[in-house]
Amino acid sequence: MYPEEARGQEWPHNYQSVANQSPLDMSHSYSVNTIQSLRDYIISEDLLAGQRLDGRMSNVRRFFCLFVTFDFLFISLMWLICVMLNGENIVDALKKQIVHYNVHTSLFDLVFIAFGRFLLLLFFYAILYINHWTVISISTALSCALLTAKVFMFDWPKSSQPIFEVLLVLASFILSWGEAWFLDFKVIPQEVHANRYLITATESERAPLIRSYVQGLPSMYSESVGNFYSPMVTPEGSLHAEEDECNIRPCRFTHEQEENYRHLAAVTLQLTWDLFQKTDWKLERQHNLDCVYVRKDPKSGSIFKLETEINIPPRYLLDELYCGIGNLSNWTSSVKESYKVQAIDEHTDITYQISEDGAGGLVSSRDFVNLRHWANINDTYVMACVKCDHPRLPPNKKYIRAENGVGGYIFEAISNEESKCRFIWIINPNLNIKMPKFILDKEITKMMLGFAQDLKTHIHNARRND
Numbered sequence: 001m002y003p004e005e006a007r008g009q010e011w012p013h014n015y016q017s018v019a020n021q022s023p024l025d026m027s028h029s030y031s032v033n034t035i036q037s038l039r040d041y042i043i044s045e046d047l048l049a050g051q052r053l054d055g056r057m058s059n060v061r062r063f064f065c066l067f068v069t070f071d072f073l074f075i076s077l078m079w080l081i082c083v084m085l086n087g088e089n090i091v092d093a094l095k096k097q098i099v100h101y102n103v104h105t106s107l108f109d110l111v112f113i114a115f116g117r118f119l120l121l122l123f124f125y126a127i128l129y130i131n132h133w134t135v136i137s138i139s140t141a142l143s144c145a146l147l148t149a150k151v152f153m154f155d156w157p158k159s160s161q162p163i164f165e166v167l168l169v170l171a172s173f174i175l176s177w178g179e180a181w182f183l184d185f186k187v188i189p190q191e192v193h194a195n196r197y198l199i200t201a202t203e204s205e206r207a208p209l210i211r212s213y214v215q216g217l218p219s220m221y222s223e224s225v226g227n228f229y230s231p232m233v234t235p236e237g238s239l240h241a242e243e244d245e246c247n248i249r250p251c252r253f254t255h256e257q258e259e260n261y262r263h264l265a266a267v268t269l270q271l272t273w274d275l276f277q278k279t280d281w282k283l284e285r286q287h288n289l290d291c292v293y294v295r296k297d298p299k300s301g302s303i304f305k306l307e308t309e310i311n312i313p314p315r316y317l318l319d320e321l322y323c324g325i326g327n328l329s330n331w332t333s334s335v336k337e338s339y340k341v342q343a344i345d346e347h348t349d350i351t352y353q354i355s356e357d358g359a360g361g362l363v364s365s366r367d368f369v370n371l372r373h374w375a376n377i378n379d380t381y382v383m384a385c386v387k388c389d390h391p392r393l394p395p396n397k398k399y400i401r402a403e404n405g406v407g408g409y410i411f412e413a414i415s416n417e418e419s420k421c422r423f424i425w426i427i428n429p430n431l432n433i434k435m436p437k438f439i440l441d442k443e444i445t446k447m448m449l450g451f452a453q454d455l456k457t458h459i460h461n462a463r464r465n466d
Contacts, residue, residue: 075110
C-alpha cells in the first residue's frame with residue numbers, strides 16, 4: 001500500500017521556510033520548522049549563493065567583487081575610447097590627460113575615482129570580509145559628490161566627443177549606485193539568511209549531536225564508539241553484495257547542493273533519534289510480538305511506530321533495507337517499485353518508490369522521493385528518511401506525489417542475542433488524500449503489521465538459502 005520509508009498521517013504543509021530546527025519536542029516549532037525549511041533551501045539559489053563553506057567567499061559576494069572589478073575596467077576602457085576618438089597620437093593624448101592633467105579638460109579623474117572604489121570595496125568586503133553597508137555608502141556618496149562637482153567644472157563646450165564623455169560620467173554614476181544596491185539588497189541579506197539557517201540548525205537542546213555530526217567533532221551520543229562509527233556498506237556475508245541501481249541518470253550536483261543534502265540528512269537523523277527516545281507512545285494494535293504505537297503531535301498529526309524482533313543481526317538488517325532498496329518490491333506487498341536514484345555519499349542517498357493501491361482501492365498508488373541517511377549511534381543503527389526533491393523526478397500525472405515526514409528505521413541489538421535485533425519503524429507522511437482519519441490510521445496500522453510479517457518471511461527465506 002505505501003512505500004518502505006514512511007506512510008503516516010500528515011506532515012505539515014507549511015514545509016517551506018528556513019533550513020534547520022524532536023518534530024516533536026524541542027518546543028514543537030523547532031523541529032517542524034527545521035525540516036520544512038531545509039527542503040526548500042536545498043533548491044534555493046539564495047541559500048546556496050549566501051553560504052560560506054570551508055572559509056571560502058560566498059558566491060554572491062564573489063559576484064559583487066567581480067562587479068566592482070568590472071566597474072573599474074569598464075570606466076577605464078570607456079575613458080580610453082574617449083581619448084582615442086580625439087584623433088591625437090595616443091602617447092601625446094595620454095600625457096595630456098594624465099601628466100598634464102587639468103580638471104576642466106581631462107576625464108582621467110573618473111578613472112581615478114573608479115580605481116578608488118575598486119581598492120576601497122575589495123579591501124573591506126573581500127579581504128576584511130565585513131558585512132555592513134557603511135563602507136559602500138561612503139564610497140557611493142563620495143563618488144556621486146565628485147561626479148557632480150566634475151559636471152560643473154568640466155569645460156563641455158570645448159569637448160570634442162561630448163556624447164561619449166557624458167556617457168562616461170553617467171556610467172560611473174550608475175555603476176557606483178549599482179554596487180550599493182547589490183551589496184545592500186543581495187549580498188548582505190543572502191549571507192545573513194544563510195548564516196541564520198546554519199545557526200538555527202545547530203543551536204538547540206540537542207545541538208551537540210547535529211553540530212558534532214556535521215563538523216566531525218566527538219558526539220555526546222557516541223563517545224564510546226567515536227563519532228557515528230559506521231560499518232562497511234556491504235559487510236561480509238550481507239544479503240546484498242551490490243546495490244541495486246535505477247535507470248534514471250544521476251544529476252551532477254554542485255558542492256553546495258551536496259552539502260545541503262548532507263545537512264538535511266544530519267538534521268533528519270537527529271529528529272528521528274529524538275522520536276525514538278520519546279516515551280509517550282500509545283499502543284494502537286498488537287499481533288504476537290509486532291506492536292504498532294501512535295503518538296499525536298499538534299503539528300505533524302499522527303506519527304506511527306512499529307516495534308518487533310527479527311532474527312538477524314542489526315547491521316545485516318541495515319544492509320538489507322539500505323543496500324537492497326531495489327529488491328523491496330519483490331518481497332513486500334505494499335511497494336510496487338523501489339530503487340535508488342542517486343548516492344550523495346556512502347551513508348546518504350536519494351530514493352524513489354511507488355506504493356501499491358491500498359484500503360481496498362480507496363487509496364491509489366502514490367510515489368515518494370526520499371532522502372535517506374544512516375549512522376551508528378551508541379551501537380544502535382539508525383536509518384533516517386525525509387522527503388526531498390530531485391531534478392529528474394518532478395511530480396507526474398500518473399501518480400499523486402506523497403510526502404514523507406521525519407521517520408526511518410532503528411536497528412537495536414538485543415542483549416545476549418547476537419543473531420537477533422529489535423526493529424523499529426517510524427513513519428509520518430502526508431499522503432495527499434481526503435479520507436476520514438480513523439480509516440486512514442487503521443489502514444496504516446494494518447500496512448505496518450503486514451510489512452513486519454513480509455520482512456520476517458523475507459529474512460527467513462534469504463538466510464535459509466544462503
